[in-house]
Amino acid sequence: MYSSNVPSLSKDNGSTQYIHKRPHFVSTSSEKSERDRPVEKILGSLQGAAGNKAVAQMIAQGRRHGFAVQRKTPGPNAPSRHYAGDPVAHPEWEKFSTLMLEAGFSKNIIQNLWQLLLGGFQEQEVINASSADPKLGRAQKRQMREGNTWYKQVIEMLRENAGFTTSNMALWSGGFDVCRYAQSKGYTPMEFTRAGKVFNELEYHRDWRLQAPLWNVLSKFYVEQATAPVHIFLRSYNPDSVLIGQEVPRLQQLQKIHPGVELIWHPLYTTKEGVTKEVTMDRKLVENSPFSSRDLCVSALYNYLQYQHDEENIHAGRAHLGMQKELAKNVHGRRSAESSAAV
Numbered sequence: 001m002y003s004s005n006v007p008s009l010s011k012d013n014g015s016t017q018y019i020h021k022r023p024h025f026v027s028t029s030s031e032k033s034e035r036d037r038p039v040e041k042i043l044g045s046l047q048g049a050a051g052n053k054a055v056a057q058m059i060a061q062g063r064r065h066g067f068a069v070q071r072k073t074p075g076p077n078a079p080s081r082h083y084a085g086d087p088v089a090h091p092e093w094e095k096f097s098t099l100m101l102e103a104g105f106s107k108n109i110i111q112n113l114w115q116l117l118l119g120g121f122q123e124q125e126v127i128n129a130s131s132a133d134p135k136l137g138r139a140q141k142r143q144m145r146e147g148n149t150w151y152k153q154v155i156e157m158l159r160e161n162a163g164f165t166t167s168n169m170a171l172w173s174g175g176f177d178v179c180r181y182a183q184s185k186g187y188t189p190m191e192f193t194r195a196g197k198v199f200n201e202l203e204y205h206r207d208w209r210l211q212a213p214l215w216n217v218l219s220k221f222y223v224e225q226a227t228a229p230v231h232i233f234l235r236s237y238n239p240d241s242v243l244i245g246q247e248v249p250r251l252q253q254l255q256k257i258h259p260g261v262e263l264i265w266h267p268l269y270t271t272k273e274g275v276t277k278e279v280t281m282d283r284k285l286v287e288n289s290p291f292s293s294r295d296l297c298v299s300a301l302y303n304y305l306q307y308q309h310d311e312e313n314i315h316a317g318r319a320h321l322g323m324q325k326e327l328a329k330n331v332h333g334r335r336s337a338e339s340s341a342a343v
Contacts, residue, residue, distance in 0.1 A: 074211075078203040082122040087115050092202045099198040105161060113157055117204065117214070120150030124210040151214050155221045163195030164222050171223070173243045174235025174319060178268060181276045182233045190222040216242060223247045226254055229262040231290075235270065236319035237298050237326070248294070264290045265297035269304055272313035279304045302327075 083090035093114065100110045124145075131144040158164055170187035172178040179189045191200045199218070204211055219242050223230075230251060238244065248263070255261045266289065267279040277285035281300045291297040302323055309320045 073208055074206050075203055078206040080206045082118055082125070082205065084115075084118040084122040087111075087118050090114075090118060092204065096198065096202055099201065100195075103194045103198060105163075105195075109157060109161055113154060116150050116154045116157070120148050120154065120214060121205050121210045123150050124148050124213055125207075127213075128209055145213050146216060148213055148217075151217045154214070155217055158195055158221065161195075164190060164193045164218070165225060166193055167228060169223070169226050169228070169230045170233065171230060171243055171247055172233040173238060173241050174233075174268065177270065177276065178233050178235045181268065182231065185231075187231050190219065193222070196222075216246070219247055220250065223250050224254070226251055226261050227258045228260050229264055231264045231266060232294075232297075233266045233268055234297060234301060235268040235276070235316075236322045237301060238322065239326075263294075264292070265294055266290055267297045267301035267304070269301070269308075269319075270313075270315040272310055272315060274315055283308050 079091055087093060096114055097107075097110055100113070101107070105113075127144055127148060131141040136144070166188035168187045170182040170185075170189045172182050172189055176191075179191050182189050183192045190196045196218075232243070232248070251261060251263060255263075268276055269279050269285060270276045271285070278287065278289035279300050280286055280289045281296070281303070283304050289300070291300065301319075305316070305320050305323045309316060311317075
């Protein structure tokens with residue numbers, strides 16, 4: 001474990017002050033994730049070389065690593081310093097301040113958020129170094145990396161100021177074009193909320209490992225506000241993504257509290273002309289093709305990628321390659337298990 005003085009915020013006579021407290025980590029029982037749920041329905045037409053069993057294993061199990069966050073990686077001009085000791089010297093301060101003012105946040109809130117963000121990057125570097133201890137187990141390392149108290153204070157400030165609130169929630173996977181597609185359909189991904197539009201525009205730091213935990217806590221905060229149907233757009237299926245490993249399981253928990261939280265899935269394919277359409281179970285591209293379950297959505301997507309994909313289509317090449325790797329991996333794993341059992 002690491003030790004550090006980490007600020008929390010309190011309000012005193014209308015002003016925001018820092019109070020120092022020592023962070024601590026509490027072990028909690030792991031929730032059953034979306035990846036661990038049994039696959040109930042897999043499309044029969046996916047038998048082919050890989051077989052339905054491989055698809056089912058891929059959907060149900062996934063890889064046992066950390067969840068992948070889908071955000072743009074830092075560019076070559078991203079700063080290598082934290083600027084926590086001199087926040088206004090950060091190259092993105094003026095942009096952040098201007099965009100947040102345009103989004104309706106007060107100057108006081110903007111200044112405090114910026115300080116918390118930069119302090120969080122500095123603290124995350126300490127956390128990451130501590131979590132690299134080989135004596136720690138994988139769960140302990142993940143818990144430490146997600147324990148940045150500065151980032152949690154960012155969430156509290158956003159909660160108080162409705163920074164990520166929306167009534168038309170959308171989640172996505174398969175590249176930022178999918179996020180834009182969801183927004184064009186009238187839904188609001190986190191990146192298009194009042195604060196999300198700003199957060200997604202900035203180059204905070206060159207080291208992405210300092211920022212990934214921030215986006216993890218932001219995504220948790222975002223989905224926890226769901227009280228109505230949530231639309232989920234998939235151009236590719238990654239069992240290690242934050243969407244599948246974190247966001248969807250949390251929504252399933254919320255469904256027990258808010259019956260109005262319904263998960264509506266949309267499989268997507270982008271043609272070689274660059275036009276994104278939704279996929280039907282009979283391999284047609286249409287304007288709207290919602291499914292009531294993840295399994296049916298992924299089956300429709302894989303069915304189309306396996307039989308209709310144009311090899312010259314660079315827009316869908318990544319999704320097709322990802323499908324092939326997942327199917328091949330699970331076929332190999334199944335055959336290895338069968339060989340071991342035979343011995």
